[in-house]
Amino acid sequence: MKAKENPFKPTAGGEPPLLIGRGxxxxxxxxxxxxxxxxxxxxMLVTGARGTGKTVMLxxxxxxxxxxxxxxxxETASAGLCERLVDALRTGRGALDHLTIRPSLTFAGAGIGLGEAELSPKRMPETLRSAIAGRLDALxxxxxxxxITIDETQAAERSDMIAIATAIQHQIRERRNIAIVFAGLPQMISDLFNDEVITFLRRAKTNILTDIPLDExxxxxxxxxxxxxxxxxxxQLSTAANVTAGYPYMIQLVGYHIWDTADMRDSDTIIDxxxxxxxxxxxxxLDNAVCIPELQGLSKNDREYLEAMAASDGPSPTVNVAQRMGKTPNYAATxxxxxxxxxVIRETERGEVDFAVPFLREYLRRNQ
Incomplete structure (x- = not known):
């Protein structure tokens, strides 16, 4: 009997029926x-390239x-993140008119608590810390x-991250029943770990989402x-698996379209x-959802740099990229x-550059 529903779900952030390699x-x-x-x-910090399933994990x-x-x-990180968190924490008790996070540091022996929130005169003063505590009291x-889960953390404002980290740290000190997960691009970890004010987050459990082994x-x-x-x-299974390169989003796309093509023939047997x-x-x-949007808004020289990188099968020394562009290293460095x-690109441990967006190299090679 012919199958009725496509089991593959290549929808951004949607949970696929079968999670692979994330156990x-x-x-x-x-x-x-x-x-x-x-x-x-x-x-917890969950990081990885675009399309590796960070939002799915959340x-x-x-x-x-x-x-x-x-x-x-x-929540998803953007301007007003802490405002929305406080509002969500106090759901049912009225929305907030205005909220300003006032992080501060200890200076010359005088310290002011981080994570304080100042409301408009219409509201009593509140803090993110007290909003979390109030919700936990009831729970x-x-x-x-x-x-609390926060997606796209690399886009968060530093003041919001300071307020959140400080508020969570207080709850943990008080042994409250709370958990928080941040998801974002790999730069998130570098930014957080290099910020001396948010050192608390260095103790977070870090999970890096990589490509799935082809046998899996x-x-x-x-x-x-x-x-x-x-x-x-x-x-046919081997052909389908190999073309995905283990990239989670491509896995769902390939499975979905192979299944759908057979279904359009009203058949439950897949042919070559x-x-x-x-x-x-x-x-x-994949081109329309990942590669083309990444290239939109880039300058002609930005794209020229990427095309020079695409000549390599893997990471490229920056001096080689400049040579392929016919430019000086200082010019290309911009x-x-x-x-x-x-x-769009990332720096490897050896100081070379590689594509941070999966399959972008292949797209550029096909469209030069």
Whole structure:
């Protein structure tokens, strides 16, 4: 009997039916909740390139926490982050008119607490710390806890991060039942660890999401296709797995389009033509969703720098990139910095540069 529903879900942030290669990350988080206050998984950083499933992990963590009767507050970093957090923490008690976080430092022996919040005159003074404490007071009466997740942390304002880190630190000192997970691009870790004011977060459990081993991708494809009623050969599974390069978003795209191509023929047997057509559709979707948006807004010289990088199969010494551009290293360094700041490229441990956006190298080679 022909399968009815496509089991692959290449939707941004949506939880796919089968999570591949993320068991340890999920286990670390669940152990943090179950082992109580002070467990490493109670403060976590999840990082990785775009499309590696960071937002999916936050969704999964939220589901696991809710299953334990915890409250979950989900936010995305942008201007006004702390305002929205306080508002969410006090849901049902009226929205806030205005909130200003006033972080401060100890200077010459005089210290002022971080994380203070100043409301408009229409409201009584509140703080992020007291808002969290108030929510926890209610939750702990029913032996529940609070999970806060913050996505795209690399976009957070420093003052918001100081306020959040300070407020959470106080709750942990008071042995409150709270957990927080930050997700963001790899630059997030560097920024947080290099900020002397947010040293508390250096103790967070860090999970770096990398590409999935191809044998796990192949096994996951086999399980998912066959469980949905589609028959597929071992050779077809290998072809599909290899083209994904283990990139989580591409895994979902390839699976979705191969399945859909067979379904359009009203068949529950995948043929080689379905695999070929599905892979091509997946590449088009990946280009439109990932590669093209990354290149929009870049200057001609930015793109020239990327095209020079694309001539290498892996990381490129910056001097080689400059030579391919026909420019001096100092000239090329301007565009290197711009692309690093935009998270389009990354610096390797050896000081070389590589693409931070999966499949962008291949896209540039096809479209030069």
């Amino acid at each position: 340890k990350v999920i286990r670390d988080f669940e152990k943090g909740l179950d082992n109580g206050v002070g467990a490493p998984g109670r403060i 969704t999964v963590f939220g589901d696991r926490a809710k299953a334990r009767r915890w409250d979950v507050i989900e 702990e009466k029913r032996h529940a806890g609070l999970l 991708v192949r096994d996951a494809f086999a399980t998912t296709f066959r469980a949905s009623g589609m028959s597929i050969t071992d050779a 033509a379905d695999v070929t057509a599905g892979i091509e559709e997946a590449r088009i979707d 565009y290197r910095k711009r692309l690093l700041d935009a998270f």
